[in-house]
Amino acid sequence: MADKQDVIFVGNKPPMSYVLAIITAFSSGSSKDITLKARGQAITTAVDVAEITRSRFLKDLKVSKIAIGTAEMPPREGENKSRMVSTIEITLSKE
Amino acid sequence: MADKQDVIFVGNKPPMSYVLAIITAFSSGSSKDITLKARGQAITTAVDVAEITRSRFLKDLKVSKIAIGTAEMPPREGENKSRMVSTIEITLSKE
Numbered sequence: 001m002a003d004k005q006d007v008i009f010v011g012n013k014p015p016m017s018y019v020l021a022i023i024t025a026f027s028s029g030s031s032k033d034i035t036l037k038a039r040g041q042a043i044t045t046a047v048d049v050a051e052i053t054r055s056r057f058l059k060d061l062k063v064s065k066i067a068i069g070t071a072e073m074p075p076r077e078g079e080n081k082s083r084m085v086s087t088i089e090i091t092l093s094k095e
Numbered sequence: 096m097a098d099k100q101d102v103i104f105v106g107n108k109p110p111m112s113y114v115l116a117i118i119t120a121f122s123s124g125s126s127k128d129i130t131l132k133a134r135g136q137a138i139t140t141a142v143d144v145a146e147i148t149r150s151r152f153l154k155d156l157k158v159s160k161i162a163i164g165t166a167e168m169p170p171r172e173g174e175n176k177s178r179m180v181s182t183i184e185i186t187l188s189k190e
Binding site: 044050051070090 | 139142145164183
């Protein structure tokens, strides 16, 4: 029962590249839990990735935890106010 | 202890209109729980709405439940395959 927890940051790539990363991490045998982290528009992609992985590939996966939050991002060039973005963390666990 | 549960569907409007709807529902006094439902790109908006409401307006709100899922949408005009979209449900509860 290793306590290792892997994290995959979901960004702007197509959902299938993250799905593949999850499948690879689980099949390497070292991970029991994988957490997807995303912010801003990538939140939708993270939910898609979790749903595609669970419904099409690893049907024994459970969504063991979902958390939402807010992160502060540095201001864009030419602006002087930092921006707040929403974040999500979805943990997928093998039974 | 009313068991009433209100649902707000989050779509393409600006986040603040949903924030206002939540504040109105809670201050009318009839709701202890409000569930935001969204699908596709509106998932990000739903998370934004929950975070804005909690951090700026109703600081005693808790996120009591988050669930993700998949819904089948009818095919677009001219296509004959139905599409799968991801969904999210975020329940906000008053202490």
